[in-house]
Amino acid sequence: MTTIIPFGPQHPVLPEPVSLKLEIDNDVVVGVLPSLGYVHRGLETFINTKDFNQTTYVCERICGICSALHGITYTRAVEKLFDTEIPERAQYIRVIVGELNRLHSHLLWLGLFADGFGFESLFYECWKYREEVLDVAERICGNRVIHSISKVGGVTKDLTKEHIDMLLKMCDSLEPEIKNVEKVFVNNYTVKQRLVGLATMSKQVAYEAGTAGPTLRGSGNAIDVRETADWDIYKDLGFKTAVEKDGDCYARTKVRITELLNSLTIIRNAISKMPDGEIETRIKGFPTGEAIMRTEQPRGEVVYYVKGNGTKKLERLKVRTPTFANIPSLLLMLPGVKLADVPIVVLTIDPCVSCTER
Amino acid sequence: MLDNVIQNITEIKSSDELLKTVEGLKSDGYRYSTMICLKADEGHELIYIFEKDNKLKNLRYFVKPGEKPKSMSGIYLCALLIENEYQDLFGLTFEGLAIDYKGHLYLTPNSPKAPLA
Numbered sequence A: 001m002t003t004i005i006p007f008g009p010q011h012p013v014l015p016e017p018v019s020l021k022l023e024i025d026n027d028v029v030v031g032v033l034p035s036l037g038y039v040h041r042g043l044e045t046f047i048n049t050k051d052f053n054q055t056t057y058v059c060e061r062i063c064g065i066c067s068a069l070h071g072i073t074y075t076r077a078v079e080k081l082f083d084t085e086i087p088e089r090a091q092y093i094r095v096i097v098g099e100l101n102r103l104h105s106h107l108l109w110l111g112l113f114a115d116g117f118g119f120e121s122l123f124y125e126c127w128k129y130r131e132e133v134l135d136v137a138e139r140i141c142g143n144r145v146i147h148s149i150s151k152v153g154g155v156t157k158d159l160t161k162e163h164i165d166m167l168l169k170m171c172d173s174l175e176p177e178i179k180n181v182e183k184v185f186v187n188n189y190t191v192k193q194r195l196v197g198l199a200t201m202s203k204q205v206a207y208e209a210g211t212a213g214p215t216l217r218g219s220g221n222a223i224d225v226r227e228t229a230d231w232d233i234y235k236d237l238g239f240k241t242a243v244e245k246d247g248d249c250y251a252r253t254k255v256r257i258t259e260l261l262n263s264l265t266i267i268r269n270a271i272s273k274m275p276d277g278e279i280e281t282r283i284k285g286f287p288t289g290e291a292i293m294r295t296e297q298p299r300g301e302v303v304y305y306v307k308g309n310g311t312k313k314l315e316r317l318k319v320r321t322p323t324f325a326n327i328p329s330l331l332l333m334l335p336g337v338k339l340a341d342v343p344i345v346v347l348t349i350d351p352c353v354s355c356t357e358r
Numbered sequence B: 001m002l003d004n005v006i007q008n009i010t011e012i013k014s015s016d017e018l019l020k021t022v023e024g025l026k027s028d029g030y031r032y033s034t035m036i037c038l039k040a041d042e043g044h045e046l047i048y049i050f051e052k053d054n055k056l057k058n059l060r061y062f063v064k065p066g067e068k069p070k071s072m073s074g075i076y077l078c079a080l081l082i083e084n085e086y087q088d089l090f091g092l093t094f095e096g097l098a099i100d101y102k103g104h105l106y107l108t109p110n111s112p113k114a115p116l117a
Helices: A043-049 A055-060 A067-082 A088-116 A120-141 A161-187 A189-195 A203-208 A213-217 A229-236 A249-273 A322-333 A339-348 A353-357 B015-027 B079-090
Strands: A003-007 A019-025 A028-035 A288-297 A300-309 A314-320 B009-012 B031-040 B043-052 B055-063
Touching (some): A019 A339, A028 A322, A028 A339, A043 A314, A055 A067, A055 A314, A067 A088, A067 A300, A088 A120, A088 A161, A088 A229, A088 A249, A161 A189, A161 A249, A189 A249, A203 A213, A203 A322, A213 A249, A213 A300, A213 A322, A288 B055, A300 A322, A300 B031, A322 A353, A322 B079, B015 B043, B015 B055, B031 B079
Parallel strands (some): B009 B055
Antiparallel strands (some): A003 A019, A300 A314, B031 B043, B043 B055
């Protein structure tokens, strides 16, 4: 006989409200039904009141954690409508701020995850390191989480020598700190006992379920949008897709830790190759036509669709966020998992409900 | 760059052709990325996006007024969320949805009906 147990929308391990109706048989999950809508804000309709430049700031507010990458993806999509290439220096600045976004998002997630399985001191460590990233982001952009670095045609702020020194100092300081927490997440006996073999998803299932980001790469699929032609700039930055083949909670954690170290390499290389010059191309007129742009956010691939009709307002904006793509994989991962492990499994997709519901 | 531009799009004429094409894409190894719904003159336009080896394949299908498009969730389970979203926001009805929230994925009974339609 089975019982239905509600998980969320308010739950100690969930930073945002998502509700799962869990069908339980003898302490083991046999079925899942997700329920959304608690923080739906109708942002895709709201842009009807804004012009295409103001929409950048609406997009950044879809998510407080990957805000810069939302803004960057949106502006790149609109630039495609104008068939415009922005100056190379601006592209490098976008990449650097985008990687800062990934660093603080992954460190935040590692902390929440450690808290999720009861390792409080590890939670504090990860969040302490995240503060270093936020401090640098604040000095560069003026804000801790809503960076507002990207605008249609380029970026809003240039990097000064002081900013670059801060970035390099942050990279030097973070690298050994990340390696320290890596030791705990990867080698600690108790952590491994909780994560290894939990909620395993095969390579094929993850691929067919439309999964995105570290959840997809943790199952052996080396798919990262940073490798596409649209992100040419990444090819010269020592970028290497982090991938693990086991497909369990442990593999997904290891992918994120490797990505932290990759981001430091990318930032260092971007700084060394960044050319001098303009940071903005002037754009005239209003957008016409339709375009798709994809970017790799910390949680996975985000897809932006924009349609312009020659007026100052866009006719349609559609955003497919990574958590939206990862929720169906919960339907496949959770059956067979013990009730006590459900919070850990839900956390391994790094759920962001504000993104999902927009 | 061209792979991401919506100009490279296959127009689909009927719901049956759509299902057949999507089944073909799945067997060719494409993964389901998302679907976009737009208001058209007298109906809706659906743009399906699939991805393989970092390249996109797009299908465009025009839904006539009153038509109930067939759900992709039988082929790609992950299509169920986006199809439910468009049931909420555009008032469409997808036939054969794997999990049907009947217009209440995001919206409550007191919410405005089909706010994007």
